[in-house]
Amino acid sequence: MENIDAARLQMAFTLIFHIVFACIGMVMPFFMVVSHKKWLNTRNPIYLTLTKSWQKGVAIFFVTGAVSGTALSFELGLLWPEFMKHAGPIIGMPFSLEGAAFFVEALALGFYLYGWNRIPEKFHWFTGIIVGVSGVMSGILVVSANAWMNAPSGFDYINGEFINIDPVKALLNPAWFTQALHMTLAAFTATGFAVAGIHAYQVYKKRNVELHKKAFKIAITFAAIAAILQPLSGDLSAKDIAERQPVKLAAMEAHYETKKGAPLYIGGIVDSEKQEVNYKLEIPYALSFLAFGDFNAEVKGLNDFPKDELPNVAMVHYAFQTMVGLGTLLMLAGIIFFVAKFKKKSWFDLPKFWLLFSILAPMGFIALEAGWIVTEVGRQPWIIHNIMKTKDAVTPMPGIVFSLYTYIVVYTILTIAVTWLMTRQIKFLNSIKIDQA
């Protein structure tokens, strides 16, 4: 394997791993504090049991997210030294603020986990809120650094030198808001559906039904709201990409020929040799409208970009289709939940209802990872859009492939271990009897 491919795979692999844990560690505290609040208000011991059970989940996911995040902060430099040498000072601000936010989160989590019956009740609950808010802040800041790679700003690039650096402008780059919004909603959707799905499955299996129903409702409420809002944020992102990274948009849609009134392709098999998409569903004029808000707008096709500046079209197209398809599915599921909640209470007694949400458990995360593939693979061959190519940033050290194998082995074991720990948590949760006061 070429060194650069090994480095890219290692980065992709560690990011794919980290994102799952980071999202859960960031979103689950919100479920936890809602349950905690319900315990404080109702003194129903079910909520206390649920809160403590979720808190263990938060601790396990938080630490896995934290250590894999630490590894990533080093990997940026270890794998892409040229990139960090130039970009480090420019995008340092989101990272230093992220460090601060993460610190606050770790401190608050220390208070929360160890504070039961030791610190005043309300303050204890409030530290849970701080955990959640600072987690989301961290997420937004890191995404802003990534957005800078898509929309480099805050410097002048003259004769291969980065001058007139303005870190604040780099932090508030043109892509930060759309990307951060999209990712935050995605994190809530993915984590919400995953947590709700796990509890739905327990209800479906008729284990500790009352507790799992309560857990399901808290998680799915967050998830459903996020999933229903997500298409709006997606529309903002698409329009943003159409303007700033037209080649990424063309790859997402496998749109080869420049055209006015371009159609939108749904599904289809990309034939990169013949430059066409077979077996697709075609919606006339839709791409022009979605990208530019005008049915007759011209959408630049892949053929009008330099050949050596194209990403892997098939991969970006499939990932984009996966993301949008699953996103739509989850939005519909969110609507189903609200219909059940406000109109058709009887649905909650149907096993089919619980089975549906059990099946949906992993879909949010699949969509989320697919979305990151669109962002990252879609930017290739650039590491900094139109400024620095990925191949010029990679470490000169040979043999990265061994580092890649090590990470694959270690992270695979960790994934298995965490999954196993979670099943044990659920088993334990189902084995305890809760005395209703």
Place this chain on the structure above:
Amino acid sequence: MIYVVLTFLAVSLLLYVLLAGADFGAGIIELFSSKENQAINKKTIYQVMGPVWEANHIWIIILIVILWIAFPNYYNILVLALHIPLTLVLLGITLRGVAFVFRYYDAYKDNSQILYDWMFKVSSLITPIFLGLTMGGVVSGDIINPTQMEQHSFLEVYVHSWFNVFSILTGFFYAALCAFLASVFLIGEVDDSIKAMYMRKAAIASIVVVSLGFITLLYGYFTNIAFVVDFIGNMYSLSAIVLSGILLFPLWRSITLGRRIISRALAGLQIFLILFAATIAHFPKILFTTTGSISILEQPVPDSVLNVLGISLLFGGVLIIPGLFHLLKSFKLIKLLER
């Protein structure tokens, strides 16, 4: 503003070496304990370090972020030449962190604990060794300047820079230092019945630290490692390191008298003196390559970057440090009341 940034860099290095060091050390002590004492140690460090252990490890992220923002060229050399030990440090941090949490948060306490415990103990030893190796590598003088990398072999550029006797000695020295810190710290946290165990560990660790430190310096001196020769020749370095050794006597006295705040302050001061001694002789040229030392202040980044970083750090510091103290205080106070 560069001095604000440098201060934060130095403080995060000191705190990481100190706090994470004590954390690593707790695992090292457990590795070298009888079965019975292992169980005691496991319980103690959960109570004592549990609430703060995650915060202890964030200092390395702050450290690395400051390095890459404010000293990109310096950072660039580190990540190239010390790629391998840094990767191993990361794996160690990862395994150790998850093992620490797994063994306390697994819903069932069964045989899987044995696996978590081993993972925790072994990575607690390996991680500081590689961390020390990395620090040794920075000053051992075997790093190849990136501009000349192409004329050298893979082994010379990526392996000899850290895999040399001096760096290995430094690695073991730091691991011993961690065990020393942990035992001094834990003495203040346990009942009298367990105290004797940690005092024994502290005594052994002190002897190992002093001997390893002595051997490391001696080796460096006789093999003409520029860093060590200058270190010994520099009045400030030499007096700081000697003072750090002498402080062992008052430290030991305050331990036997049961004065835990003073004991900890003294141990912290010793670490500060060691780091001070290691940097003062050469500052700001604190990276040694085969062709001479490199200044951390070489090719500074623009003021706009430094200003924003300095302000972020001050802002973050104002936010974090009171929280950290409050966290430490809350749980300490509660512990005292419980007794």
